[in-house]
Amino acid sequence: MFIFKKYKNLLLRSYKVLKKLKIENKKKSVLKLTLLSFLSYLLELISLGSIIPLIFLILKKDQMMEYVNDIDYLSEFSYSEILVISISAILFFSVLKFFILVYFNYYKNFFFAKVQTSSSSYLLEKYLNNSYFFYLKKNVSELIANIKAEAERFRGFLSILIDLMFELFVISSILIFLLYVNFIASVVFAFFIIFSSYLFLKIVKKYTKRIGEKKSYFYKVVNNHLFLIFKNIKFIKIFNLYDYSIKTFKEIDTKELKQTAKYLTVSSIPKIYFDFIFILSTIILICLLFFFFKEDDTLVIGQYLSIYGLMAFRVLPSISRIYSYIQQINFYGNSVTIFSNNIFSNTFRENKNNFLFKKLSQNILYEFSKVQFKYNKKDKSIIENTSFKINFGDKIVITGPSGVGKSTIVDLILGVLEPTEGKIFINKNFAKNFNTLKNKLGYVSQDLKLIDGSIKENITFGSDIKNLSKREMDERLNKCAATTNSHSFINKLKRKFNTKIYEDGKNLSAGQRQRILIARSIFNNPKLLVMDEPTSALDLNNSNKIIKNIVKFNKSMTLIVVTHHKTILKNFNKFLNINNSKILIKGK
Template structure:
């Protein structure tokens, strides 16, 4: 697992971790100095004669010209207090530095992962569940930051402190130091060995529970209309209930296991102090000598016990959150440094579209499928003509469109624009010439203007282009009748609009970028006949102004196309104008009737 952590951190972040480790060493040094100052101070309080008999104390007394022992003791106490206060202050600073680094690392990893997901090809999103991707970015990374990165850094910091303080205690009394550390450290080690397998198991189960929570909520919100109509609220609440309980239960168990040994070990620690007293008394050590040593071990224990508890707790939480870490690392491993994956808007090779689009012997099948969805299709689309694709469900219409759009890479064959084959170097240039209107229009909870100029910052929206696109989409009369016109909010996913209004916003969005090619994939299938006529009027007004590619749900929507291709089982079964196909193809005629 630790070898995989390199995928979480880049060079700059590894340097920052080095600085944190140096800071942890400095913190441990101040902790030891603070603890070590207790012993001579308590010895002086119990036996002031040590001031004159001890070379260092005598030198300090004379160097600062103290008049009496009481004044020297007072300022010595102040010095000890300042040392302890500074040690605590530096520890607080290191806690802030480690926490801030960890939280910012969560932001950095989230950005990297989101960039990685969005940089993947369209096929990636077909194969992955969107709830799973959202869970990874919004929840699993939080687990990794809180339960792995933060815990690991704090554990390393406390481990350094423990080693330094333990080394100092060995110098004072090796026997007591070794017995104390072995008893406390050994107890924590046993606890960890017993619980680590269970922690890993419940960590994996929590990741599964989180996925089901996210998926249920996503599906409930997306299907709220059907849920309300069919009274399915209890069904979805029931689906959410068990993974939510599991998530809470596993999370609680992980936290309890991480903190549980502390209560037992506090009893052991107090018992250890009593044992130290008994051991020293049994060796005929004077009370005046016992109290300074006891004070030293009490302060050292005050520092060490939380440190050892922190190390155990961190290791437990790391084990518990390891499944989340591996989910994130497995996705980060897939990141490739490519122009496309860097989300660059720069086009490497410009491409011109002056003559035609050629679909040249295209074959395509989806992963884990043995059958070709597109099986050797070849055709040409002249510039500024309108082309229709018809066929039954599963005939390959939408998949062929996705290949033309450059969303799917064909297994064989290619797309040629004029005389240029589409490849990775010129794909962005080609896609910049295309706009796409799907069957279901996705709308953001923003203004009509922001939805037409989708993805563009509000201050950068060209209002004149918005109005022009709305006019071409036959949307302007509806918008002008609204009180706030183009600033009208549409609601979540356009809930405040009718189906036809949403569809026309989708068309206006496609036209905002002034494309050379407009692709409509069953864009009117969800509309009633009257609304469909309005939308088709808007589309047909664009004929001969740009290249139209229309996938038909109802044959009447492609009646006026220059050429129609009839697909069946991934092949072109027939082609011609609407009237030609009606006269010579019985299946087409049946679909049109």
């Protein structure tokens, strides 16, 4: 029971996480897993226990046959037939145990695979529903490691826990049987094994826990380093930073692999240790048996040695496995703590609508009322005491020096950020809630990425296209391509809109990527289109053409554009210039 006391916190955390996860037929699966585990345990005992009568049948032929003859339905069988029946029964239960154990492990592994999928999905959902502030303070590689690596280790922890329980039940049953055979010898025998095992666990426990913590840390560092290498591949090639990149990767990866090597070394010790304990315990047992019996009772001593030897043959590998499992639990313990902390953390702030829906004047779409914003309480305000209105059909351009808060205004308009002070209202006649607003919204920025898919899949990404006919789809795609001047390069491609785009659009120019993203933003013919530096990778001529085309695309559409290109200003009726936390508004 000392194991459960020591790991009570981990068990409780795991139970709470498992209870929270949404797994199909969870209760039914857990019940089936429990029944299979019990059946496997029962067959293990039967197959092991059935060997003992066979040993006695061979060593004490006459005595055993007298006992058999007293049983009516066995009295007619000869010794040879009884021997064949016994061996056949052992083979039958061994074969049955084999298939049940295979199925048990198959079912267990698939169930815990579902647990891992559910765990990863739940954590991803929690991350996605968190406030935008959360992402500003977090490392992406750490989030990915939590979703994949820590969830996988959590699954491993649960799977090991089942195996540990199974082995403990088997050993407990064997110990009870041995106590019945010879109480004193069994107590001494058990005490020696348990004490030596406990001593071993005491020594390695803290060590394996520390290794687990270090490995989790270095795993995330390695992931982050690789992420940065591939994201900066162009810079690395230009400045010939291959050696530096490889050297720094090796240094970090070596630190992680050292922890893995230490863990594997510690994991290999139990087998060596318990082989040694087996020899010692056998010597102690022989001494005890010669103490309890006379020297000429060699047959009796041989019988006891056979029983204890058989049980030791099953018990010692189990003890080795148990302590291997405990080492893994210590190793995975840090991951279970990290994962459960992420699942239940109160530091997550739910992503919510950061503006209010209410009835405004008929022509007003947005209203900023004394809005102030800062990212941290101690920071200087990016926007101070700002009030302005956005009317339906307005064509607004937001300008100002770099870093003054142009993108922050856009994020406030989109509801991604929440004002530190003041309120943002949106006309209830335009959208009753955030779900209806997003269906009328188009958005593009220089930070958005293309997906691994065709040009068509990239333009329609995030749109509900199930009910569109092929004709309607083609019309929309062609209109979007024409508006964004994308036809000029799409028509030259062999597969046109079905051309595959690789990660981040590596097989396209920066301007081509940007035009596809703009096409995506207008695919659903939005009522409100917000564009943050949409043409930063395009020349002035293309920028002007695309903005003009977008204005013509839907003249009633409200358009908000952040730009440095002053030549496109003639397309707009309202100008917001940001400087020193103040917004200067010009136009009607």
